Each structure stands twice: as structure tokens, then as C-alpha cells.
Amino acid sequence: MWKVLLSRFKKSVFKRFPGRHVLPWLLLCVMSQASMAEVVVIVNPENPVARLSREQVVDIYMGRYSHFPDGSNAVPFDLSAEAATRETYYEKLISKSVAQVNAFWARLRFSGRASPPRELHDSDAAIMQVSRNRSAIAYVDSEHVNEKAKVVLRLP
């Protein structure tokens, strides 16, 4: 009787947590990391801010402050949900997934104190926005960065 129950229990546990599938997942993660280059945070080249710390970038992106450290306005821009860089960016910046970040914003939807950054279609759009808007702050894959934008933080 007891043996029967114990074997049933073991079976059900192994069905729910299939340990043998863990290894491929880990491999996938490592490969994607390797394929990604570093993500860089960019601002208008004329922006007096030369460098921003990770915390300062987080505060601006997560709606805590809407100013650069020198007091000028700061308007953060996000990449579209489809862009792979967005996932990488939040992962590197605050160790959170995009879904978690979305959940954060969803929670604040009705308080009105802060709102999520506006979304841009791709890296080109982000660089264009930054080059035009003196207050803008965005992020792109380091491969896409050019002279139209100034890198203030590198997230390797």
C-alpha cells in the first residue's frame, strides 16, 4: 500500500519538474548572451552630461526622476516589444525581464505619478530621436551606435 502511494507520488513529481530538460535551456541562454554585443545608453551629443551611472539611468527609465543630474529634462525612449535588444537591455540594467518591467508599469497605470517611456520601432529610430531631441535618452546595441549619438553608459 505505502509503496504504491510513494511510487505514484514520485511519478507525479518528475512529470511536473522534468530535470532532464534543464541542460538545453542553460545552453540556449549562454549562446544568446554570446551572440549579443553590449548595449549602450545614448543621449544627444550636445547634452552636457558626459557619463551616467547605472543607478542614474535606472531612475530615469523607471520614472523616479525626469531630469538629468544637471537639472535639464530627461525623456527616456524604449524600443519596441519585438526588439531583442529591449530584453537584453533590461536584463543587463536591472536584471529583470521585459514582462516584469511591463508588470511594474501596469501597477502604476492609475496613480499617474509616472508613465512608461515612449516606444520607438528600432535602433535607427532611437538614434534619430536622440540626434534630434536634446532631452532624449535611449539605448541601442553597440553595433548600431554612430556619431549622431553620445554614449553615456555601457552595459557589457
Place this chain on the structure above:
Amino acid sequence: MKKYISIQVAVAVTLLALGGSIAVSIFYYYLSYAVQVRESQRTLLQLGQTVQSTSSIAAYLSDKELAKEVVQGLRKNMIVASAQLKSTSGMRIPVDEVMVGDARNIVSIKLESPFIPGELVGELLISVNQQLIDERARESAWSNAAMLGGYTLFVSLLVFLLIQWRFINGIKQVASNLSHIVPGEAGRLACPEKHQEDEVGGLVGNINKLLGMVQEKFDNERALHGQIISLEKRYRMIYEGAGVGIFLMDHRARLAMGNLAFIEIVGAELYGKVLNDDVNCLMGMLSETERTLSLIEEILTQSKLAAGDFLLKSEMGESRWVHCILTQVRDDASEGADGEIFIQGILTDITERKIEEQRMRYQAERDPLTNLFNRRSAEHSLKLLLEKSAFEGSKLAVCLVDLDNFKPINDTHGHEAGDIVLATTAKRMIDTLRSTDLIARLGGDEFLLVLQGANVLQDFEDILDKLIGSLTQEISIGNDIFVKIGVSIGVAMSPDHGSAYDDLMVKADQAMYQVKRNGKMGYQFYA
């Protein structure tokens, strides 16, 4: 009011258990209070943790709306008295509320930045609803107390019923059986079936043992009582039925009791008089005071046994003689060092015998014709008188008297006439002489006179003259015939002529013959 063991025990159990319950309840109140405090602190911590991420965000962003939402949400919980969310930037929600209560009742949760680990962005404070904790602790304690109390009453009831069922009913049954048992008879207690082996059974066994002993004792007593009764009956037969009077006196000769024969001898009147009086009963019954006293003295001081013949005091005028035997007895059973002394007496009526005895003695001593002493008793009496006069130093005159001319009267007028003469002469002697003088007929016409009480010869001579004068008077012998006699008297004086009987008799005889020789009629002293 009757006191029931079962109720007493049940009440005692109830009181003790209630006391215990109260103590336990008080202890439990404090315990549950501490538990409640700990519980509530954990609850607060859990609550805080539930809203921690939202609180962190609110503090991080200084988002007042979100902070309000968090605080209001917390305050909906009954256990939360108040809540406050503070951010490092200076935001405080609610703005004007100050946290009350001591540190123990306030849970503080540090709020970290949701994005940068380790960066402190604010603090969430939640205070416990103390009233609720008190209430819950009290409720818990009360329900516990109620449960204990209920349990106590239940157990007490159970104890009561068990005692009643297991013990009291058995005892009652035994007691009811016992009330029907008569000590000393064969009946024994039956032990209730279910108590054979327990204390009730033991009690029944002991009671039965006791009953057995009592019965044995009763039987012995009964047998002994029967013996005593039959013995007493026999004693009573001896005592009551005895032909002799049996009586008992104490050491002061007070009558204690006497049997029927005793009463008959003494007479009911005299018996009643001495029985209820505080008097010496012998003194009351017997007529000779001196002898009675000496008899009592003898029995009390000298001997175990004393006896004597006594004349009974009688009020009927009829004198009765009794033979009285006294025996000293000691009642060893009664109190006192030597035991109480009693005098037991046996009284025999000897009146008939006494009378017969007197008659016999009289016949033996007297001459039947003249009723004077005969020769034998005269000799005895004279000897006694001689001893007495020798002792007193007094004089006695021993006179032998012989009648003159008696034989012719006898021959002429017959024996009957002679007898008349002799009797008349004797009577004249008695009449003439004093009662202290001895007068006897020695035989035939010879008489003996012993005169005493005079010391001078002249006195004796006077008496003798007077006697001769009297005796020589005419004697009627019937049919108008008168005869005359003469007397010759020989006198010997004691102690003048001797003091021995034989000597005096011979000398008096010689003196009398001297008178006869000198022509009769007269007296002559021995010379």
C-alpha cells in the same frame, strides 16, 4: 441533614478541579496572550511582506497615490491599528499621523529599491491592534476555561455516579442487610455479587467474623445463665425450704435477710420490727441481754462459730426457746481489703425440747408427793450452798427433821391420810421459811432444811421455834378428822460443826436422835 459520601466526594472533586481549572485558565490566558502577540507580529510581518514590493515602488517613486493605496489596504485588516509608509525622499503617508504604541507592537519593514538591490528607499511601519489581541487572548482563555469547567463538571458527575454505583450502592445494600440481622443469632451478611473481592467484601467478611464471635459469646452467656438460674433455684430451695430459720446479719448485727422458717420462728411482727430498723437484731430478738452481747462479741472477735440457747422476746406472752448458731462469713467478692464481714445465723425452735427438759429435770429433782427436792438433788444443792457459804464466810444451819407419831397415823387412817400429812407439812415448811432456804424430803417422814442468811444462833432458834409452832398445828385429813404430829429437829451448824456435807449430816442426825431420846418434840443443836 444526611451527608452523602458520593456528593461530598463529587463536591470535593469539583472544587479542586475548578481551582485547578482557574489556575490553568489564568496561566493559559497569559500564555495565549504571548502567543497572540507573537502571532500578530508574524501576521503583520506577513502583511508587510505581501505589500512590500508595491510599497517599495511607492517609496521609490514617492508615489503618494500608490502609497495611500498600500496604507489603506493594510488598514482594512482588523489586526492593523495603523500603518505608515515613509520614503527616504521625505514622503510620509498618511501625512499627519504619528505611530502609537510601544516598539513591540510596531513592525517595521525596510523598503529597498525594486531595481537596485541594497538601496534603501523607505520604510513601512505597521502597528498591531492591541485591543484585538487582548480580546482574542481573553476569548481564548474564556473558551478554555469554559471547556475545562465543563470537563470538570462532567468528570465530577462521572465520579459521583461511579462512587454511587460502585461503592455506595454496595454499602447501602450491606447496611440494609445488617439492619435485619439480630446479634447473637445465626443470620450472616450476604456480600453483594460485584463486591466479593473489594473493600466492601472485606468489610462484610469482618462484620460476619464479628457476628460469629458475638453469637458464640451469646451462646456461652446463655448456657452460663441457665446454669446460674438452675443453681440459684437449688440454693433457693435449700434456703427457702429449710426447716430451720436462716438469716444473715452485717458486722453490726443488722438483719439483712431471713428465710420463711426464720420469719415463722421469730414471728412476722418482730421480724418486721428488726428488719427495717437500724438496730442490733439479736438484741431485739433475744431476751437475755448479757449472753446475747457476749455471743455477738465471741463471733466477731474470737471464733468462726458460736452457739447458744436463748429465750425469744415475744409479745404474745408465749415464751419460745431457740437454739442460735452463728457463723462468721466473709464476702470476698465485695469491695474492701478483707472483704465485708457477715454473720450467718441458724435459728432452731427448741421450745418443745426445753419444756420437756425442764419437766424431766423437775421430775428428777423433786419428790412427786410434796414437790420438795428429793434426797439426790438436796445433797447436790447443799454441797453448792456449802461452797458458797465457805466463800462468803456466812453461817448455814443444816437441820434434819423427823415427824413424831407419823407411823400410827399412817396405820390408823391409811396411806392417803399419811400422804395428806406429808404434803401439808411440806406446804407449811414452804410457807414458814424463806425462799432462799433449802427444803427437801429425804424419804419417808424425814426432811432436810438448810437455813441461811443469819449469823446469830438466836435468829436460827427463832426460825426453828416458829417452824415447830406451824408444823404442830392440826392437820385435816378429810371427813372432819384432824390429826396432830410432832417434830424432832437435829441441827448442825456450818462452819461451827464442820464444813463437809457428810460430816454435817451425821452431826445433825446425832442431834436429832438426841431430841428423840429426850422425849421428842423440839430441836437440838449438835454439841
